[in-house]
Amino acid sequence: DVKVTQSSRYLVKRTGEKVFLECVQDMDHENMFWYRQDPGLGLRLIYFSYDVKMKEKGDIPEGYSVSREKKERFSLILESASTNQTSMYLCASSYPRREKETQYFGPGTRLLVL
Amino acid sequence: DQQVKQNSPSLSVQEGRISILNCDYTNSMFDYFLWYKKYPAEGPTFLISISSIKDKNEDGRFTVFLNKSAKHLSLHIVPSQPGDSAVYFCAARTVTSGTYKYIFGTGTRLKVLA
Structure with a gap:
Protein backbone atom coordinates (compact mmCIF):
# COMPACT_ATOMS: atom_id res chain seq x y z
CA ASP A 1 0.00 0.00 0.00
CA VAL A 2 1.15 3.48 -0.83
CA LYS A 3 1.79 5.60 2.19
CA VAL A 4 1.95 9.38 2.14
CA THR A 5 2.72 10.97 5.48
CA GLN A 6 2.64 14.60 6.52
CA SER A 7 4.74 15.88 9.39
CA SER A 8 1.92 17.43 11.41
CA ARG A 9 -1.84 16.96 11.62
CA TYR A 10 -2.43 20.31 13.30
CA LEU A 11 -0.26 23.41 13.42
CA VAL A 12 -0.75 26.85 14.96
CA LYS A 13 1.57 29.63 13.87
CA ARG A 14 1.75 33.40 14.21
CA THR A 15 1.58 35.92 11.40
CA GLY A 16 5.03 36.47 9.91
CA GLU A 17 6.48 33.14 11.00
CA LYS A 18 8.23 30.87 8.51
CA VAL A 19 6.36 27.58 8.28
CA PHE A 20 7.59 24.26 6.92
CA LEU A 21 5.18 21.48 5.95
CA GLU A 22 6.83 18.18 5.18
CA CYS A 23 5.52 15.32 3.07
CA VAL A 24 7.07 11.91 2.57
CA GLN A 25 5.95 9.09 0.28
CA ASP A 26 7.25 5.53 0.30
CA MET A 27 6.40 4.34 -3.23
CA ASP A 28 9.17 5.90 -5.28
CA HIS A 29 6.63 8.11 -7.07
CA GLU A 30 7.93 10.62 -9.59
CA ASN A 31 5.24 13.24 -9.04
CA MET A 32 4.38 15.06 -5.85
CA PHE A 33 1.81 17.77 -5.26
CA TRP A 34 0.73 20.31 -2.64
CA TYR A 35 -2.89 21.41 -2.46
CA ARG A 36 -4.92 23.49 -0.10
CA GLN A 37 -8.54 22.75 0.64
CA ASP A 38 -10.94 25.51 1.61
CA ILE A 46 -0.16 25.24 -5.03
CA TYR A 47 2.95 23.60 -6.47
CA PHE A 48 3.94 20.27 -7.94
CA SER A 49 7.16 18.48 -8.73
CA TYR A 50 7.84 15.82 -11.34
CA ASP A 51 11.40 15.01 -10.31
CA VAL A 52 14.04 15.78 -7.72
CA LYS A 53 14.91 19.48 -7.69
CA MET A 54 12.20 20.18 -10.26
CA LYS A 55 9.15 22.26 -9.40
CA GLU A 56 6.24 23.83 -11.21
CA LYS A 57 3.80 26.47 -10.04
CA GLY A 58 0.23 25.41 -9.66
CA ASP A 59 -2.80 27.68 -9.65
CA ILE A 60 -2.12 29.57 -6.39
CA PRO A 61 1.65 29.68 -5.73
CA GLU A 62 1.79 33.19 -4.27
CA GLY A 63 3.18 33.25 -0.75
CA TYR A 64 4.53 29.70 -1.00
CA SER A 65 7.70 27.97 -2.09
CA VAL A 66 8.68 24.31 -2.27
CA SER A 67 11.73 22.12 -2.02
CA ARG A 68 12.38 18.63 -3.35
CA GLU A 69 15.91 17.55 -2.52
CA LYS A 70 15.08 13.84 -2.35
CA LYS A 71 12.59 11.86 -4.40
CA GLU A 72 10.52 10.79 -1.42
CA ARG A 73 10.23 14.18 0.24
CA PHE A 74 8.41 17.33 -0.85
CA SER A 75 8.34 20.35 1.43
CA LEU A 76 5.99 23.32 1.32
CA ILE A 77 7.31 26.56 2.79
CA LEU A 78 5.32 29.57 3.85
CA GLU A 79 7.98 32.28 3.89
CA SER A 80 5.96 34.67 6.05
CA ALA A 81 2.67 33.18 7.20
CA SER A 82 -0.46 35.26 6.88
CA THR A 83 -3.97 34.72 8.22
CA ASN A 84 -5.31 34.01 4.72
CA GLN A 85 -3.06 30.96 4.63
CA THR A 86 -5.12 29.31 7.34
CA SER A 87 -6.29 26.17 5.58
CA MET A 88 -6.08 22.40 5.25
CA TYR A 89 -2.93 21.46 3.33
CA LEU A 90 -2.87 18.17 1.45
CA CYS A 91 0.13 16.47 -0.08
CA ALA A 92 -0.22 13.87 -2.83
CA SER A 93 2.04 11.69 -4.93
CA SER A 94 1.62 9.69 -8.12
CA TYR A 95 3.54 7.68 -10.68
CA PRO A 96 2.91 9.17 -14.11
CA ARG A 97 0.95 6.75 -16.25
CA ARG A 98 -1.29 7.53 -19.16
CA GLU A 99 -3.95 5.08 -18.03
CA LYS A 100 -5.18 4.55 -14.51
CA GLU A 101 -2.92 7.11 -12.89
CA THR A 102 -4.19 8.08 -9.47
CA GLN A 103 -2.95 10.40 -6.80
CA TYR A 104 -2.39 9.16 -3.27
CA PHE A 105 -3.03 11.72 -0.58
CA GLY A 106 -1.65 12.22 2.88
CA PRO A 107 -3.98 12.83 5.85
CA GLY A 108 -3.60 16.61 5.65
CA THR A 109 -2.22 19.32 7.89
CA ARG A 110 -4.68 21.80 9.32
CA LEU A 111 -2.82 25.08 9.69
CA LEU A 112 -4.11 27.98 11.75
CA VAL A 113 -2.29 31.31 11.39
CA LEU A 114 -3.08 33.77 14.15
CA ASP B 1 -12.09 30.57 -13.76
CA GLN B 2 -13.39 27.26 -12.46
CA GLN B 3 -12.66 24.65 -15.12
CA VAL B 4 -14.26 21.83 -13.13
CA LYS B 5 -17.56 22.53 -11.38
CA GLN B 6 -19.68 20.60 -8.95
CA ASN B 7 -22.81 22.70 -8.72
CA SER B 8 -24.44 20.79 -5.86
CA PRO B 9 -22.61 21.42 -2.59
CA SER B 10 -24.67 18.77 -0.83
CA LEU B 11 -26.96 15.82 -1.47
CA SER B 12 -29.06 13.64 0.83
CA VAL B 13 -30.19 10.18 -0.21
CA GLN B 14 -32.04 7.39 1.54
CA GLU B 15 -30.10 4.18 2.20
CA GLY B 16 -30.58 1.67 -0.61
CA ARG B 17 -31.43 4.32 -3.21
CA ILE B 18 -29.23 5.64 -5.99
CA SER B 19 -26.90 8.60 -5.40
CA ILE B 20 -26.02 10.66 -8.46
CA LEU B 21 -23.22 13.18 -8.19
CA ASN B 22 -22.57 15.54 -11.08
CA CYS B 23 -19.57 17.37 -12.43
CA ASP B 24 -19.22 19.76 -15.39
CA TYR B 25 -16.02 20.86 -17.07
CA THR B 26 -15.05 23.43 -19.63
CA ASN B 27 -11.71 22.27 -21.06
CA SER B 28 -12.06 19.80 -23.93
CA MET B 29 -8.36 18.91 -23.58
CA PHE B 30 -8.91 17.01 -20.33
CA ASP B 31 -8.03 13.39 -21.09
CA TYR B 32 -8.81 11.58 -17.86
CA PHE B 33 -11.32 12.04 -15.07
CA LEU B 34 -11.36 10.75 -11.52
CA TRP B 35 -13.61 10.70 -8.48
CA TYR B 36 -12.22 10.92 -4.96
CA LYS B 37 -13.96 10.42 -1.67
CA LYS B 38 -12.98 12.30 1.46
CA TYR B 39 -13.90 11.62 5.06
CA PRO B 40 -13.37 14.34 7.70
CA ALA B 41 -9.79 14.58 9.01
CA GLU B 42 -8.51 12.26 6.26
CA GLY B 43 -6.98 12.84 2.85
CA PRO B 44 -9.03 12.09 -0.28
CA THR B 45 -8.94 8.49 -1.50
CA PHE B 46 -9.30 7.40 -5.09
CA LEU B 47 -12.67 5.90 -6.00
CA ILE B 48 -13.03 5.42 -9.74
CA SER B 49 -11.76 6.91 -12.99
CA ILE B 50 -12.57 7.11 -16.68
CA SER B 51 -10.56 7.86 -19.77
CA SER B 52 -11.88 10.44 -22.20
CA ILE B 53 -12.14 7.76 -24.89
CA LYS B 54 -14.77 5.87 -22.90
CA ASP B 55 -18.28 6.77 -21.83
CA LYS B 56 -18.78 4.44 -18.88
CA ASN B 57 -16.73 2.67 -16.26
CA GLU B 58 -18.15 0.45 -13.57
CA ASP B 59 -16.63 -0.87 -10.34
CA GLY B 60 -19.01 -2.66 -8.01
CA ARG B 61 -21.59 -0.20 -6.70
CA PHE B 62 -19.87 2.73 -8.42
CA THR B 63 -20.33 3.74 -12.05
CA VAL B 64 -18.92 6.81 -13.74
CA PHE B 65 -20.51 8.16 -16.91
CA LEU B 66 -18.83 10.60 -19.28
CA ASN B 67 -20.71 12.69 -21.82
CA LYS B 68 -18.02 14.48 -23.81
CA SER B 69 -20.36 16.47 -25.99
CA ALA B 70 -22.01 17.94 -22.90
CA LYS B 71 -18.70 18.10 -20.98
CA HIS B 72 -20.45 16.35 -18.14
CA LEU B 73 -19.37 13.61 -15.75
CA SER B 74 -21.51 11.78 -13.23
CA LEU B 75 -20.94 9.26 -10.47
CA HIS B 76 -23.70 6.78 -9.64
CA ILE B 77 -23.67 4.88 -6.38
CA VAL B 78 -26.21 2.09 -6.11
CA PRO B 79 -27.30 1.00 -3.63
CA SER B 80 -26.19 3.84 -1.38
CA GLN B 81 -24.96 2.91 2.09
CA PRO B 82 -24.48 5.03 5.22
CA GLY B 83 -20.70 4.48 4.93
CA ASP B 84 -20.80 6.32 1.62
CA SER B 85 -21.48 9.57 3.49
CA ALA B 86 -18.48 11.74 2.64
CA VAL B 87 -17.39 14.61 0.43
CA TYR B 88 -16.88 13.60 -3.20
CA PHE B 89 -14.51 15.46 -5.49
CA CYS B 90 -14.31 15.07 -9.23
CA ALA B 91 -10.97 15.82 -10.87
CA ALA B 92 -9.82 16.24 -14.45
CA ARG B 93 -6.34 15.72 -15.82
CA THR B 94 -4.42 17.93 -18.18
CA VAL B 95 -0.80 18.08 -19.34
CA THR B 96 1.40 20.96 -18.22
CA SER B 97 5.15 21.22 -18.84
CA GLY B 98 5.16 17.62 -20.03
CA THR B 99 3.61 16.23 -16.88
CA TYR B 100 0.12 15.59 -15.62
CA LYS B 101 -1.74 18.10 -13.52
CA TYR B 102 -5.16 17.75 -11.92
CA ILE B 103 -7.97 20.24 -11.58
CA PHE B 104 -10.44 19.50 -8.80
CA GLY B 105 -14.05 20.49 -8.39
CA THR B 106 -15.38 22.11 -5.23
CA GLY B 107 -16.85 18.90 -3.85
CA THR B 108 -20.32 17.54 -3.04
CA ARG B 109 -21.15 16.42 0.47
CA LEU B 110 -23.21 13.23 0.30
CA LYS B 111 -25.28 12.17 3.25
CA VAL B 112 -26.87 8.73 3.13
CA LEU B 113 -29.72 8.45 5.58
CA ALA B 114 -30.31 5.13 7.35
Missing part, protein backbone atom coordinates in the same frame (compact mmCIF):
# COMPACT_ATOMS: atom_id res chain seq x y z
CA PRO A 39 -14.73 25.41 2.04
CA GLY A 40 -16.52 26.14 -1.22
CA LEU A 41 -13.26 26.18 -3.19
CA GLY A 42 -12.33 22.50 -3.28
CA LEU A 43 -8.72 21.48 -3.72
CA ARG A 44 -6.45 24.04 -5.33
CA LEU A 45 -2.98 23.19 -6.56
Whole structure:
Protein backbone atom coordinates (compact mmCIF):
# COMPACT_ATOMS: atom_id res chain seq x y z
CA ASP A 1 0.00 0.00 0.00
CA VAL A 2 1.15 3.48 -0.83
CA LYS A 3 1.79 5.60 2.19
CA VAL A 4 1.95 9.38 2.14
CA THR A 5 2.72 10.97 5.48
CA GLN A 6 2.64 14.60 6.52
CA SER A 7 4.74 15.88 9.39
CA SER A 8 1.92 17.43 11.41
CA ARG A 9 -1.84 16.96 11.62
CA TYR A 10 -2.43 20.31 13.30
CA LEU A 11 -0.26 23.41 13.42
CA VAL A 12 -0.75 26.85 14.96
CA LYS A 13 1.57 29.63 13.87
CA ARG A 14 1.75 33.40 14.21
CA THR A 15 1.58 35.92 11.40
CA GLY A 16 5.03 36.47 9.91
CA GLU A 17 6.48 33.14 11.00
CA LYS A 18 8.23 30.87 8.51
CA VAL A 19 6.36 27.58 8.28
CA PHE A 20 7.59 24.26 6.92
CA LEU A 21 5.18 21.48 5.95
CA GLU A 22 6.83 18.18 5.18
CA CYS A 23 5.52 15.32 3.07
CA VAL A 24 7.07 11.91 2.57
CA GLN A 25 5.95 9.09 0.28
CA ASP A 26 7.25 5.53 0.30
CA MET A 27 6.40 4.34 -3.23
CA ASP A 28 9.17 5.90 -5.28
CA HIS A 29 6.63 8.11 -7.07
CA GLU A 30 7.93 10.62 -9.59
CA ASN A 31 5.24 13.24 -9.04
CA MET A 32 4.38 15.06 -5.85
CA PHE A 33 1.81 17.77 -5.26
CA TRP A 34 0.73 20.31 -2.64
CA TYR A 35 -2.89 21.41 -2.46
CA ARG A 36 -4.92 23.49 -0.10
CA GLN A 37 -8.54 22.75 0.64
CA ASP A 38 -10.94 25.51 1.61
CA PRO A 39 -14.73 25.41 2.04
CA GLY A 40 -16.52 26.14 -1.22
CA LEU A 41 -13.26 26.18 -3.19
CA GLY A 42 -12.33 22.50 -3.28
CA LEU A 43 -8.72 21.48 -3.72
CA ARG A 44 -6.45 24.04 -5.33
CA LEU A 45 -2.98 23.19 -6.56
CA ILE A 46 -0.16 25.24 -5.03
CA TYR A 47 2.95 23.60 -6.47
CA PHE A 48 3.94 20.27 -7.94
CA SER A 49 7.16 18.48 -8.73
CA TYR A 50 7.84 15.82 -11.34
CA ASP A 51 11.40 15.01 -10.31
CA VAL A 52 14.04 15.78 -7.72
CA LYS A 53 14.91 19.48 -7.69
CA MET A 54 12.20 20.18 -10.26
CA LYS A 55 9.15 22.26 -9.40
CA GLU A 56 6.24 23.83 -11.21
CA LYS A 57 3.80 26.47 -10.04
CA GLY A 58 0.23 25.41 -9.66
CA ASP A 59 -2.80 27.68 -9.65
CA ILE A 60 -2.12 29.57 -6.39
CA PRO A 61 1.65 29.68 -5.73
CA GLU A 62 1.79 33.19 -4.27
CA GLY A 63 3.18 33.25 -0.75
CA TYR A 64 4.53 29.70 -1.00
CA SER A 65 7.70 27.97 -2.09
CA VAL A 66 8.68 24.31 -2.27
CA SER A 67 11.73 22.12 -2.02
CA ARG A 68 12.38 18.63 -3.35
CA GLU A 69 15.91 17.55 -2.52
CA LYS A 70 15.08 13.84 -2.35
CA LYS A 71 12.59 11.86 -4.40
CA GLU A 72 10.52 10.79 -1.42
CA ARG A 73 10.23 14.18 0.24
CA PHE A 74 8.41 17.33 -0.85
CA SER A 75 8.34 20.35 1.43
CA LEU A 76 5.99 23.32 1.32
CA ILE A 77 7.31 26.56 2.79
CA LEU A 78 5.32 29.57 3.85
CA GLU A 79 7.98 32.28 3.89
CA SER A 80 5.96 34.67 6.05
CA ALA A 81 2.67 33.18 7.20
CA SER A 82 -0.46 35.26 6.88
CA THR A 83 -3.97 34.72 8.22
CA ASN A 84 -5.31 34.01 4.72
CA GLN A 85 -3.06 30.96 4.63
CA THR A 86 -5.12 29.31 7.34
CA SER A 87 -6.29 26.17 5.58
CA MET A 88 -6.08 22.40 5.25
CA TYR A 89 -2.93 21.46 3.33
CA LEU A 90 -2.87 18.17 1.45
CA CYS A 91 0.13 16.47 -0.08
CA ALA A 92 -0.22 13.87 -2.83
CA SER A 93 2.04 11.69 -4.93
CA SER A 94 1.62 9.69 -8.12
CA TYR A 95 3.54 7.68 -10.68
CA PRO A 96 2.91 9.17 -14.11
CA ARG A 97 0.95 6.75 -16.25
CA ARG A 98 -1.29 7.53 -19.16
CA GLU A 99 -3.95 5.08 -18.03
CA LYS A 100 -5.18 4.55 -14.51
CA GLU A 101 -2.92 7.11 -12.89
CA THR A 102 -4.19 8.08 -9.47
CA GLN A 103 -2.95 10.40 -6.80
CA TYR A 104 -2.39 9.16 -3.27
CA PHE A 105 -3.03 11.72 -0.58
CA GLY A 106 -1.65 12.22 2.88
CA PRO A 107 -3.98 12.83 5.85
CA GLY A 108 -3.60 16.61 5.65
CA THR A 109 -2.22 19.32 7.89
CA ARG A 110 -4.68 21.80 9.32
CA LEU A 111 -2.82 25.08 9.69
CA LEU A 112 -4.11 27.98 11.75
CA VAL A 113 -2.29 31.31 11.39
CA LEU A 114 -3.08 33.77 14.15
CA ASP B 1 -12.09 30.57 -13.76
CA GLN B 2 -13.39 27.26 -12.46
CA GLN B 3 -12.66 24.65 -15.12
CA VAL B 4 -14.26 21.83 -13.13
CA LYS B 5 -17.56 22.53 -11.38
CA GLN B 6 -19.68 20.60 -8.95
CA ASN B 7 -22.81 22.70 -8.72
CA SER B 8 -24.44 20.79 -5.86
CA PRO B 9 -22.61 21.42 -2.59
CA SER B 10 -24.67 18.77 -0.83
CA LEU B 11 -26.96 15.82 -1.47
CA SER B 12 -29.06 13.64 0.83
CA VAL B 13 -30.19 10.18 -0.21
CA GLN B 14 -32.04 7.39 1.54
CA GLU B 15 -30.10 4.18 2.20
CA GLY B 16 -30.58 1.67 -0.61
CA ARG B 17 -31.43 4.32 -3.21
CA ILE B 18 -29.23 5.64 -5.99
CA SER B 19 -26.90 8.60 -5.40
CA ILE B 20 -26.02 10.66 -8.46
CA LEU B 21 -23.22 13.18 -8.19
CA ASN B 22 -22.57 15.54 -11.08
CA CYS B 23 -19.57 17.37 -12.43
CA ASP B 24 -19.22 19.76 -15.39
CA TYR B 25 -16.02 20.86 -17.07
CA THR B 26 -15.05 23.43 -19.63
CA ASN B 27 -11.71 22.27 -21.06
CA SER B 28 -12.06 19.80 -23.93
CA MET B 29 -8.36 18.91 -23.58
CA PHE B 30 -8.91 17.01 -20.33
CA ASP B 31 -8.03 13.39 -21.09
CA TYR B 32 -8.81 11.58 -17.86
CA PHE B 33 -11.32 12.04 -15.07
CA LEU B 34 -11.36 10.75 -11.52
CA TRP B 35 -13.61 10.70 -8.48
CA TYR B 36 -12.22 10.92 -4.96
CA LYS B 37 -13.96 10.42 -1.67
CA LYS B 38 -12.98 12.30 1.46
CA TYR B 39 -13.90 11.62 5.06
CA PRO B 40 -13.37 14.34 7.70
CA ALA B 41 -9.79 14.58 9.01
CA GLU B 42 -8.51 12.26 6.26
CA GLY B 43 -6.98 12.84 2.85
CA PRO B 44 -9.03 12.09 -0.28
CA THR B 45 -8.94 8.49 -1.50
CA PHE B 46 -9.30 7.40 -5.09
CA LEU B 47 -12.67 5.90 -6.00
CA ILE B 48 -13.03 5.42 -9.74
CA SER B 49 -11.76 6.91 -12.99
CA ILE B 50 -12.57 7.11 -16.68
CA SER B 51 -10.56 7.86 -19.77
CA SER B 52 -11.88 10.44 -22.20
CA ILE B 53 -12.14 7.76 -24.89
CA LYS B 54 -14.77 5.87 -22.90
CA ASP B 55 -18.28 6.77 -21.83
CA LYS B 56 -18.78 4.44 -18.88
CA ASN B 57 -16.73 2.67 -16.26
CA GLU B 58 -18.15 0.45 -13.57
CA ASP B 59 -16.63 -0.87 -10.34
CA GLY B 60 -19.01 -2.66 -8.01
CA ARG B 61 -21.59 -0.20 -6.70
CA PHE B 62 -19.87 2.73 -8.42
CA THR B 63 -20.33 3.74 -12.05
CA VAL B 64 -18.92 6.81 -13.74
CA PHE B 65 -20.51 8.16 -16.91
CA LEU B 66 -18.83 10.60 -19.28
CA ASN B 67 -20.71 12.69 -21.82
CA LYS B 68 -18.02 14.48 -23.81
CA SER B 69 -20.36 16.47 -25.99
CA ALA B 70 -22.01 17.94 -22.90
CA LYS B 71 -18.70 18.10 -20.98
CA HIS B 72 -20.45 16.35 -18.14
CA LEU B 73 -19.37 13.61 -15.75
CA SER B 74 -21.51 11.78 -13.23
CA LEU B 75 -20.94 9.26 -10.47
CA HIS B 76 -23.70 6.78 -9.64
CA ILE B 77 -23.67 4.88 -6.38
CA VAL B 78 -26.21 2.09 -6.11
CA PRO B 79 -27.30 1.00 -3.63
CA SER B 80 -26.19 3.84 -1.38
CA GLN B 81 -24.96 2.91 2.09
CA PRO B 82 -24.48 5.03 5.22
CA GLY B 83 -20.70 4.48 4.93
CA ASP B 84 -20.80 6.32 1.62
CA SER B 85 -21.48 9.57 3.49
CA ALA B 86 -18.48 11.74 2.64
CA VAL B 87 -17.39 14.61 0.43
CA TYR B 88 -16.88 13.60 -3.20
CA PHE B 89 -14.51 15.46 -5.49
CA CYS B 90 -14.31 15.07 -9.23
CA ALA B 91 -10.97 15.82 -10.87
CA ALA B 92 -9.82 16.24 -14.45
CA ARG B 93 -6.34 15.72 -15.82
CA THR B 94 -4.42 17.93 -18.18
CA VAL B 95 -0.80 18.08 -19.34
CA THR B 96 1.40 20.96 -18.22
CA SER B 97 5.15 21.22 -18.84
CA GLY B 98 5.16 17.62 -20.03
CA THR B 99 3.61 16.23 -16.88
CA TYR B 100 0.12 15.59 -15.62
CA LYS B 101 -1.74 18.10 -13.52
CA TYR B 102 -5.16 17.75 -11.92
CA ILE B 103 -7.97 20.24 -11.58
CA PHE B 104 -10.44 19.50 -8.80
CA GLY B 105 -14.05 20.49 -8.39
CA THR B 106 -15.38 22.11 -5.23
CA GLY B 107 -16.85 18.90 -3.85
CA THR B 108 -20.32 17.54 -3.04
CA ARG B 109 -21.15 16.42 0.47
CA LEU B 110 -23.21 13.23 0.30
CA LYS B 111 -25.28 12.17 3.25
CA VAL B 112 -26.87 8.73 3.13
CA LEU B 113 -29.72 8.45 5.58
CA ALA B 114 -30.31 5.13 7.35
